[in-house]
Amino acid sequence: MNPYFPGVVVRSSASAPSVEELRLPEIGPGQVRVRVRAAGVCHSDLSMINGTLQPPHPLVLGHEAAGEVVEAGEHVTRVAAGDHVVLNWQPACRECWFCTHGQPWLCSTSSGVAALENGITMDGDPVFVGLGLGAFAEQVVAPANAVIRVPADLDFELAALLGCGVLTGTGAVRNTARVQPGETVVVIGLGGVGLSVVAAARAAGAASVIAVDVSDAKKALAEAAGATDFLVSSDNLSKEIRTRTSRLGADHAFECVGRSATIRAAWRATRRGGQVTVVGMGANDDMVSLSALDIFSSARTLRSSVYGSSDPDVEIPLLAADVLDGKLSLDHLITDRITLADVPAAFDRMARGEGARSVVVL
Known part of the structure; x- marks a missing residue:
């Protein structure tokens, strides 16, 4: 495995996003490594660079994404290598007061987490990943409860949208x-x-x-x-x-x-x-x-x-089924298909109010 991969990083609050070389850590128990295949450019990503939110830096952006599990760590049972998954930027702990009282979208463990460290480094130094994922990258390391299996015949570009914009x-x-x-x-x-x-x-x-x-x-x-x-x-x-x-x-x-x-x-x-x-x-x-x-x-x-007052573990598979059955059309939402290098231009279009979703295709 090549431990290096590209990702869109903001080095400081005063710098513009740029594609940088990142180093992926070895996964630990309860973690999975996902090869990102598509990632939507969401307004929450823009909020992390325009001052609406003030996350720590350097920061890997991106959170609305879908991909394929490359490796599952010890004790992971919900997904296996080869599974197609949607990433969940606010996974429920299933143990806090909100989770046990039917409001997993308010989970006290994951709510309000703008960014965290998960072992990814740049130039030998740790970097933060936006909303716990950092999905504007070829690969991510995520906890097992942050990935949701979807049918393999669901297009990755459409699947990515389910993880934030459509579910919300x-x-x-x-x-x-x-x-x-x-x-x-x-x-x-x-x-x-x-x-x-x-x-x-x-x-x-x-x-x-x-x-x-x-x-x-x-x-x-x-x-x-x-x-x-x-x-x-x-x-x-x-x-x-x-x-x-x-x-x-x-x-x-x-x-x-x-x-x-x-x-x-x-x-x-x-x-x-x-x-x-x-x-x-x-x-x-x-x-x-x-x-x-x-x-x-x-x-x-x-x-x-x-997050749509939703339980993504339940509702994302249902939305995926609706897409495959033709009950839910998402084609009109994707107005631009881009590369990682095009993400800054996608933010500019979003700030100007142009288009719907730009989707990074990897």
Whole structure:
């Protein structure tokens, strides 16, 4: 085995991502080594280089990925060499209070872990791996509970999307908001997650799904995902939404950007008694201000959806089966297929609001 492999690394908070040579450690008990075959460029990766999150450095980026198990360590029984797997960036410990009370997506062991060390080195020094994975690399070493087996006939590029964007968006609709047939839905922010929310809302039977973005270029993507209406965000957004929802506002609004301004926009777009679900991850110092009287009189519910309020061990195999059965189409989500060297350009496109998902193909 060649112990050296390329990966996309950010050396410091002031440096740009670049492809560097990394050295993989020997795997230990309870660990697996995975050959990454595809990895999606997610907004959480961008948050680690634009200051929204402040992880330690040097840092290997990437967490939305799929690949093939190369080697399984001692005591690993859930996967074996040759298995196709999706990586799980927030694996449940199954022992903490949240895991034992039916909320593994809030696992106290893995929640809030922006990066950790797992033995990978660069120039002889340890490096951190983003969200415990560092999947913008040819190989990763991960704990066995961070890999989920999927059918071998599922395309790696599509499988990768299940590990974050699709599970997050679909789960927000199915598990957190529990959208019902005939309800009206607004989705603000049409990246990979937002488009997955659009598709899931339509699949849930929503009567109308109003997709909102700052760029008119997202209209075709929104329609491909199943949106019934498309609006470019403006100061009159809540008024425009009310004209499309019998002057009431939507039953549900999903905020998929992670900014206080768009959270307030989602709040104003929702009817009295409606639900606002925050899916986007924002900055610690970006404060949301709402009127105390408005909170009382509107009777709206404001909540977040962490990782789709899902148990990935259960739901990723189900989503994989839906893709293979033709019940769930993901082709519209991939707008760019790239190499590791192209990741910085993919971040630039994401920052400009262009496209849906760029997928690194390895």
